Amino acid sequence: MNAFDYAAPQSVDEAISLLSAGNGNIGMLAGGTDLIAQLKEGRKIDLMIDLKQIPEATALSFDEDSGLSIGAATPCSKIYSYDVVQSRYPALVDCTSLIGSIQIQNRGTVGGNFCNASPAADTPPAVIVLGGTCRIAGPNGTREVAAEDFFTGPGQSVLQSGEFLVSIQVPTPAANSGAFFLRFIPRNEMDIAVANAAASVVLDSDKTTIQEARVAIGAVAPTPLLIADAGAALVGKAVDDEDAIEAACAASRAAARPISDMRGTIEQRIHLSGVLTRRAIQGAIQRAKES
């Protein structure tokens, strides 16, 4: 590991100044579970900016009107331990509680998971189906980007030079809604998704018909994918409409464009896109019924 400078700004503005003053070769430190591993593997930076002294980046709060705000440097274990997340956002518990070990969950963050932008990241699909947005600060102020638009390729996002992710905003779930995330890994824990999927549904008042639906899949394309056709296939359909669910699965399989690597093959991943889509939809419907 090479020597580098370290700074722990106290505010968003101070962080922006540091980013502007730097030469661009900067590592943003939240939990460090990706960054420090990368540095040990040879990534070289000149400056590390630690976000954990910035109030907005570590806040975790809920407001009925504005929804859930997750500071980019909030560790996963804090998120899944938050009672509002447990009662209102179970899909966020699904994804944050299966990343790495408990030690990793005590450090690793959703913000870091987004910015690392691994195609196999486990938190983006859930945030996408929940309608989450990314709050990005930069020299020209703050902007919001839909979670599904944040990613541009493996390891790449819409973040421009001088910008950083401050927080993730997730709207308050509608009445009669439910969301679910799952992934497929060969082991039962401590693994990278071969494929993953999340779904959210809003049911009508008697909980028999799907009014709104969103489906997202991961690890099967250069970025996490919002499968609009999968959601559309479900809208207006009965919760037990097998054909509609199969149409959604087919939409996921059609959208998947995976690679073969040591974690999975193309045909396996396409197949799993469908399997996981079905299980995610069924899980989301079940939660909506129980809501």
Added chain:
Amino acid sequence: MATKTEDYLGITDYKVIGTRPIRHDGVDKVVGRAKYGADIDMAGMLHGAVVRSPHAHARIESIDTSKAEALAGVKAVITVEDLPLQEDKIEDLGEGAANLRHLRANVLADGKVLYHGHAVAAVAATDIHTAQEAVDLIDVEYEVLQPVLTVQEAMEEDAPLLLEDQTTQSLGEDTGQKSNVCTHFRHELGDVEKGFAEAELVIEREFDTATVHQGYIEPQNATALWAADDQITVWCSTQGAFTVREQTAQILDVPVSQVKVVPMEIGGGFGGKIRIYLEPLAAILSRQTGRPVKMVMSRTEVLQATGPTAGSYIKCKMGIDKAGKIIAAYAYMAYESGGFPGSWAAPGAMCIFAPYNIPNVLIDGYEVLVNKPQTMAYRAPGATNAAFASETIIDEICEQLDVDPLEFRLNNSAREGTRRADGPVYPRIGNEECVKTALSSEHYATQLSGKNRGRGIASGFWFNVGLKSSAAASVNSDGTVSLVEGSTDIGGTRTSIAMQLAEVLGIRAEDVKPQVADTDSIGDTDVTGGSRTTFATGWAAYQCALDIKEQLIKRAAKLWEISADDVVFDDGTFSSSDSSKTISFKDLAGMLDEIGGPVMGRATVNPSGVGGAFAVMIVDIEVDTETGKVEILRVSMIQDAGKAVYPSYVEGQMQGGVAQGIGWALNEEYAYNGDGLLANASLLDYRMPTCLDLPMIETHIVEVPNPGHPYGVRGVGEVPIVPPAAAVANAIYDAVGVRMTNLPMSPAEVLKALWAKNGGTGTA
């Protein structure tokens, strides 16, 4: 069963053996005080790092170290030119052997690199970051060659040759034929052609198994100090300090007495910590700098460049007569040696049909070079691959004959007097008892129900080894005994060895203070491997205790002024034969100064009556047919331990072996890309099972005393890894009707097999 035979004493009322005292090294390991190689720090110590090949197969055209040498903080840079030349000479490592010329070229590549991660140069610098920076500054030019990654490719006539002067030794003769096949051997028993001709049912299948790593938690490490008087001290993590001393002295071309090896606590080995890698590099770097040099591998280096165990291709065929007896068996076994010759088909061939009494057997074994790290032992090396083949075929036979797989195994069981195809005739063994225990187990009696669930059975054998062990012990004035032995303690052997001494002297296990010593402080002791340590070093401790007992009898005689023939020792008490005088071991120990001075015992042994270890596994699994993932529901391991000296350690070995075997079965593999580069050199993607992937592993210890040991001990460490892969494969068949013939049986592979059976790619 407690009848005295040969060396077995037939004791039935053990005081210490069979109990579970608190282990002597427990507290230090629990609180983190135990010292491992990576804990070493010394004044002036330098840190070493290794330049490794980015290619699987290449000729080294040049190495330019000038930029690295110019970097501030870099104190030395070495290549193979800095290692003394070696002639061809075979060095026995205790478990495996090495040709010194190859060992030298493995620790630092000599002209060619033969696998991704092959060491090319090494540096020493004032800190590890500088050393790593220096590694990046060493320019190596390569002529990249075509890699050869499977035994099938490597055995083709026009395959690229790894070692250009390598010829095939076939049936003991040098064929002179240049080839990647280093050895072809054969075992023959009876008339296999006649056997197959007479068989009612013949089944033949082919099997491929992936290269797998032992996955010990602690990476290889070595610290060396080459002092000004040319005395060399090496601190390292090893299964055998004496084999490290021997190999290091040979590679450095110095007498063994010039090298002292201090074995640190060891975080697992499983056969992988016998060959040396870093020790000579640290030593040469120390000689060049006059300072101690510490080298610790990263996990990536461990996976890329230390010996995994052999992947294999096995063709296996078995023939059954009308009575349901196996009357013929054939195996073609081709195993990976990696970049340099090694022999893992050989032990595999000793195990493949070993649980059965088969009159006609032919086994052809091939040891084959491939562009992978030189393969090494891994817990019953070769036997898991072999049992995967034979035990899968046995399962298919049982299915076709519609017989219970355990009844079939009982009906065909090897027993005392059965000749194994590679020669040995069994003494008393416990295979039948293991099968019977499985048959009568609650697990086997419990019906398995549920969709896509299945039960699998498999047997396993490991022959165990004896080899050299030494022990020395001194009696302390407070009645305790300090025991010094040379077996590095991997599975609690300090305690299981100390218990065998305590049993003789009638003292508590806690009254023995065992210590693993360096190579200057105890007699030669072979590796902790081959399931030999509790058996052989335990025997040395037993002999050592007898030596102490004889001396103390003389001291008691002196005390009482009677003849030593009139002193009796029983259960920790010395008494005169007329019972008029008695004295405890402790009281006598306190008086030694007055009756002749200190007492020390010593023993060296090289026992051969190793017995042999058999095991049977029952596993219940469930297959998710949509994802191909196999969930382990329940496992029972039944194993003959001869006599379980410390039952918890035996259970631990059984559970550890099963856990590793299940990892091998389901997910572990070296994933190479087309260029022969290892794509998964991390524990994230080299998927060993975690505690969440396994249920509690139930253990049944069977005790059929080994006639070749005073306490009936058989080695226990290796055989439990033998049955799991086959047992899981058989369970998958029972669950979903597909025969898996390749390892690992990963979700992708199970899905493929299900698609092949059911058509299409399934439905989502």
